[in-house]
Amino acid sequence: MRNNEKGFTLIEMMIVMLVISVLLIITIPNVAKHNTNINNKGCDAYVKMVQAQVEAYEMDKNKVPTIAELKSEGYIKEDAKGCPNGKIVEIDSEGTVTAKVTTP
Template sequence: MNKGIMMWINRKLKGTRDESGFTLIELLVVIVILGILAAILIPKIATSSDEAKKSTCETNMNMIESAAQRYYFDNDAYPALGDLEPDYLNQTPVCPFGDLYTIDATGNVNRAAHAH
């Protein structure tokens, strides 16, 4: 018999293969691992985004309240939010949640739900 044919028969009997690549099982294992990692990381990313929005909102409210106090010292009355521009605020801050900021009669700043 030919030596090449004998080698081919030996490979087939031993179950060795010449093909390169991944088996379906290997691909499924990788996909499952990636799914598990995504399930762990996505909630943490979403939570940190909400925390950043809350922090931005609080900072905006403190800045508006500070400007309202300065307005009060100059005018002996608390302003409406629009009265603060441009002398006390360069630009009215935008709520990251889409809500509107309001200033009450005592100078406190509140976040009012935005009518969609």
């Protein structure tokens, strides 16, 4: 007489593993592809935030700041690393903030 045990068979487990594997094969490349787009949008947002802080500094001090002055005066965090895509944020003499590619 056979016990009435409930559980998954080896075939059922292999089918579940196959479905999970297919889902991973589909999703991982899509996530990696969108990573660059996400970093670029993060950089754009960071540039806009720094631009707003430059304008606030100009209203308070009546001069165009440098990145170091913004950090030392508390307008942006001291540990702010810049753009997530590796670009460097610069402020020109007119107070316009841009993100530029680093050159080695």
